[in-house]
Amino acid sequence: MIRFATMSAAAAVALSVLSSLPASARTPYDGAWSVVIITDRGTCDRAYRYSVQITDGIVRYSGEMGMDFRGRVGRGGSVAVSVAAGGSRADGTGRLGQSYGGGSWRGNSSTGQCSGRWTAERR
Template identity: 85%
Template sequence: MIRFVTASAAAAVVLAAFASQPASARTPYDGAWSVVIITDRGTCDRAYRYSVQIVDGIVRYAGEMGMDFRGRVGKGGAVAVSVAAGGSRADGRGRLGRDYGGGTWAGNSSTGACSGRWTAERR
């Protein structure tokens, strides 16, 4: 369960990474996205896939995992997010293009530090 929470926090960070600077009324990044979070270092589970929605540059997660994430997609697609779940926390950064994006994430939990990368694809 702890590994899941850490990976979930990482996922939330990545999802939140889809946001950092103030967004205008509608952005070219708005819409449905599929995000894959991959762990490269640490004891977190290897990979997760999440569906997220970007609305007015703000990332929204429709899942029921009890994750608290915050972020925005800024000009040029710059993304920065923070995600927390249980006692775990993760932060992600990256960039979105018109249909694809990616970046890195790092987080901590009771099992230690984990880090990796994320990719996103518009749906």
């Protein structure tokens, strides 16, 4: 009986210490990012800038435009994202570091095939 009470008290102390620690990101890439998408080939708009949020490695669009933005950041910072809006769709890959990242994308729209590069900066 004493052993159980001692273990319960120790567990309560451990839980109270852990709950008082500041919250931390679940992945090193979690947080707000600003992404610039640049068209190098095709007739898509020349550049776009988006705010995205990464939570638990899942990439989400933070804006108000009607876009389906899906993506994931792997443990080593590898990124795979798919964006769709209206009749357009683009897929991007690349890598994130602690504060910056970049990669390439390819897609199609009502104006044809497009491709280019993207850069990201932590906010």
